[in-house]
Amino acid sequence: MTFRQHMRQQAARALSEFPTGPESGLYTVTFRIDSVDQDPRFPYLALGYNTEAEVARLLAEPSSPEPWEARWSYAYFPPSGLEGVRVIGHDEQADPRGAELHRQEARAAGLWFEDDEPEHVRDERAERLDAHFHELCVDLARQLHTDGDLVRALGRPLPVILYDMFDPDAMFALTRAANPPELVADFLSADDESADCAG
Numbered sequence: 001m002t003f004r005q006h007m008r009q010q011a012a013r014a015l016s017e018f019p020t021g022p023e024s025g026l027y028t029v030t031f032r033i034d035s036v037d038q039d040p041r042f043p044y045l046a047l048g049y050n051t052e053a054e055v056a057r058l059l060a061e062p063s064s065p066e067p068w069e070a071r072w073s074y075a076y077f078p079p080s081g082l083e084g085v086r087v088i089g090h091d092e093q094a095d096p097r098g099a100e101l102h103r104q105e106a107r108a109a110g111l112w113f114e115d116d117e118p119e120h121v122r123d124e125r126a127e128r129l130d131a132h133f134h135e136l137c138v139d140l141a142r143q144l145h146t147d148g149d150l151v152r153a154l155g156r157p158l159p160v161i162l163y164d165m166f167d168p169d170a171m172f173a174l175t176r177a178a179n180p181p182e183l184v185a186d187f188l189s190a191d192d193e194s195a196d197c198a199g
Helices: 003-016 052-059 067-072 096-108 119-146 149-154 170-178 185-198
Strands: 026-035 043-051 086-089 160-164
Touching (some): 003 043, 003 086, 003 096, 003 119, 003 149, 026 052, 043 119, 052 067, 086 096, 119 149, 119 160, 119 170, 160 170, 170 185
Parallel strands (some): 026 160
Antiparallel strands (some): 026 043, 043 086
């Protein structure tokens, strides 16, 4: 089994653990991209979700965030959206098999590095490892859409919001690449507004 296949298998399991039905109020799937000790050799993906009830709770607070922030910003996500319900990759307790597969494939691809290697080698490979993991996460989200996993598990198509804890600006490009446009129009409206202001 490849790491990509493992990610798909674990994602399907995660979706089966999400609440289902209209009463759940689940409106988005979340992909938190992170790494152990901020080390790109040890990335992981936390799959989770957010609900309409959580957004309503935030908006009812006296000092509530803006509606877009309450709905889409990971700064306001509850544990189900931030920590997720399943971790894939370098979490030796949650996913030892995924950690092993990723390490083997990174070594085979010449992306791995040791701490005593020259800085320029470490930097170049770190950048490539990071880009490769982003690509895997985007491809996983696309596959969940195209193969119908989201609809089968949750009853309808939902956006998958991807965010990297160490590169917040990447979330718009990652999410745009991972979803059909109509599902992420509201999420991307903030990015579009920023672009309009910059222009």
